[in-house]
Amino acid sequence: MILRKFTVSGHSMQPYLQEGDHVLSLNFLRVRKGDVIVFKQDNKYLIKRIKKIAGKEYLLAGDNKKDSLEIKPIQKNDIIGKVVFKF
Amino acid sequence: MNAASLLFSFLKSETAYAHCDIPCGIYDPNQAQLGAHTVLRMTQLFEEHKDSIHDVARIVRVKEKHGDLVEEALGTLENDYFKPEHYETFPELTDLLAAAVKLSITARQKVDMATAEELLEKVLLISEIFYKTKNVTPIRVPSVYPTKGEFVTYHE
Numbered sequence: 698m699i700l701r702k703f704t705v706s707g708h709s710m711q712p713y714l715q716e717g718d719h720v721l722s723l724n725f726l727r728v729r730k731g732d733v734i735v736f737k738q739d740n741k742y743l744i745k746r747i748k749k750i751a752g753k754e755y756l757l758a759g760d761n762k763k764d765s766l767e768i769k770p771i772q773k774n775d776i777i778g779k780v781v782f783k784f
Numbered sequence: 785m786n787a788a789s790l791l792f793s794f795l796k797s798e799t800a801y802a803h804c805d806i807p808c809g810i811y812d813p814n815q816a817q818l819g820a821h822t823v824l825r826m827t828q829l830f831e832e833h834k835d836s837i838h839d840v841a842r843i844v845r846v847k848e849k850h851g852d853l854v855e856e857a858l859g860t861l862e863n864d865y866f867k868p869e870h871y872e873t874f875p876e877l878t879d880l881l882a883a884a885v886k887l888s889i890t891a892r893q894k895v896d897m898a899t900a901e902e903l904l905e906k907v908l909l910i911s912e913i914f915y916k917t918k919n920v921t922p923i924r925v926p927s928v929y930p931t932k933g934e935f936v937t938y939h940e
Contacts, residue, residue: 706802709802784788
């Protein structure tokens, strides 16, 4: 699906995203360092910001350093979409 | 409902988790059990020390802190560990988690033995489900704590 809607659960993307915020993601946009993306890992959708793109690996982290640690790198095909709108 | 919510209401919403986890696979219900036992113990101690403002202040502080810990530990299990298949296998899990979180809040708002005991019982039931999802057999044993409550552990 090109356009998807997600509800945010958790605090690791504060202050940009609060628990319960809605976001829209698009899957055809090129993603860059600094973009917030939704991706799939262990059958769950996660939302984080791209900290670095190293070759084929995308390194991610949450904005809220008190409540976020870097997670294992993902590949491009793990990306569901780039967050383009929040409400 | 704001304009954006209305505009995009035709889209099905899914959950995107913004949690703190490294997907390390290390999850355990013991933190919630310890917290629930502490809430229960502080509730017991409150009765014994209610004539001392100083003691009451310290007891309430610890009860508050451990009520928070229970909520946080259950939230980690709910959001990071339990997966859709667990909820399908144990349909009571959703209500148990919601009830336990609510009790952890009520136990902080009040000094009530029945609430503290019910909180511990709900946490024990969740712990039993947790171990079943790990394909081990949960067992209840008497705790070694002054609460005299039980503790859930497991055997292979």
